[in-house]
Amino acid sequence: MKPYVICHMVSSLDGGLHPSRWTGSPDGKLGDWSALYQSCHERLEGDAWMVGRVTMAELSKGSPHPPHEHGKMERPFHFANRKAANFAIAVDTSGKLHFTGNEIDGDHIVVLLGSDVADSHLAELAGDGISYIVSAQAQPDLSVMLETLERELGIKRLLLEGGAGINGSFLAAGLVDEISLIIAPVLDGRAASQSIVEYGEAGLAGKVQLSLKSCEPLAHGAIYLRYAVAPS
Template sequence: MKPHVICLMASSVDGRTHHSRWRPKGAGADWFERIHDELGGDAWLIGRVTGSEFAKGKPYPATTNATFPRENWFARRDAKAYGVVLDAHGKIGWGRSDIGGDPIVVVLTESVSDAHLAGLRGEGVSYIFAGKSEIDLALTLEILNRELGVKRLLLEGGGAANGAFLRAGLVDELNLILCPAVDGARGAPIVFDSTDAESQQRAPVTAMTLESTRPLGGGVLLLRYLLQNDPQRAG
């Protein structure tokens, strides 16, 4: 069963997401965590680049004498919410097992080294496998639902991860915190992004319905859209 996927992002009026670049400074930046808590997901998911910003450790040792089966491994299954991070090739050394109290679950491919798995296990970081060499996002959602009971997942960036889920037809809802600020710079991080190779791939979104517009104060708006995806192209 696929969890309900809600993309939650805060952006300037020109769609940029790097708060430190916004002018005026600090416009609406404190609303993200409040709305995150209101939405109450069973898990939240971020990409590798965003995930690395939370890491406190160094890369794990390059070698180990241990070998591990390419099977899902969980340090915990009893959390109220999980922090899920896409890290296909095992680049992040965590130095921690949770983010804000939410246990980390890393999404890997089977190409990751035994040494990296040893590092994750040693720090009590759970991991799942969702592909041979590339992450299958639909499979990721299926595993999170089956193994951890995730029914409601908050997709929270960065733009590359959001864009990948969007192009896969896996985003059910967009909650956009629109802040009274501008960036204006070319190449700044945006809500949905792609690589050059993916730039011609179109998302299978067939409709977007504005469900609500909620003023949050100070010129900040929360826009809630429901997305419909072409079922023949989704997943």
Template sequence: MPAIELPEPNEPVPAGDFIADPDATMHYFAVDRSGSLQWEQGSFSYFDVEAHIVELIPASVSDAFKAHLRSVGVSYIIAGDEQLDMAEAVRKIGETFNTSEIILGGGGTLNWSMLRDGLCDEVSIVMMPIADGEKHTRSLFEADEKYSAPLPIGFSLASVEPLEDGSVWMRYGVNGPVDANRTRTR
């Protein structure tokens, strides 16, 4: 992604996190490892609720980018120095927004990074009775050498619930890494 050309701020950007809307009822946390998501406003509509945008960024993001986020009303949480530290981001989300539960709806790479780093305690999957035969689809978890390597992670089935449309909702607890050499017997 090309670098964003933003003007240098006229005034120094205060150090630390920035919360533009402390009274927001729903938050959308955007993972931005390099300061490249250029928002035009601080929220968007999600069904019938307004979701306030909170960027998760490393401290190395430019003051020009932080000033831009402030100017459009986007909050940000700084986690990590040069690289985004997702464990620190999750901890700060819990403290800042007084929450103990976050729903991760990322792509395969983010999902894998969070799972591999031990930041997920449950995996929730809805299997729909549809197939499209597409061979270029992404998987739920995808290792990316830039962020995290492959590693076998075990799950334990917590529940299965059939839904009215014929879908099945499966919930799994995350057990953590398993020995790749261990064979499963039944």
């Protein structure tokens, strides 16, 4: 079994993901979009939230600090805390993330890694009290990783929260059950504006179909959309 996966995002009307680059709104300001996002995040009642490497790098703030000595590290997984109330999960295929602690906002950190990750990096994570799962392949099998999270940590409901690349990979693999999207009444306007989902040149045509579950007006002129996701 895998967790029920909800892709939860906030964007401008034209799909921009970075509020600092958005136009202003007479109905709200920069901090309002973050507050609305967090409010809906809490309403979704996830056991865990997951982001990709680039997004987690903005939160982790660490620098490399591998131990001088270490033995052979545990694979395929090491769990420093199986009983956490909530989990913060990062997909970091190559082992480039470094942390200053084992929690983010009180949520225990779990890192999902590819098979090529060095034991020195695993030793760094374990020394920091961080949990990890190492894939059998260089590119992690996301389905197997989700099943491991459910089986080993009891995660039943997971919020997938970007960036666009990891959202696209999960959708293409048929691993997303629902999309939760807040649209703020603002514009980004850049020609290269990143969307909430990206899946290379092939895109997602023919892979998924969406069915509207609900449409709700929020404060400050925002709209909250929820869609069920099914294979196409």
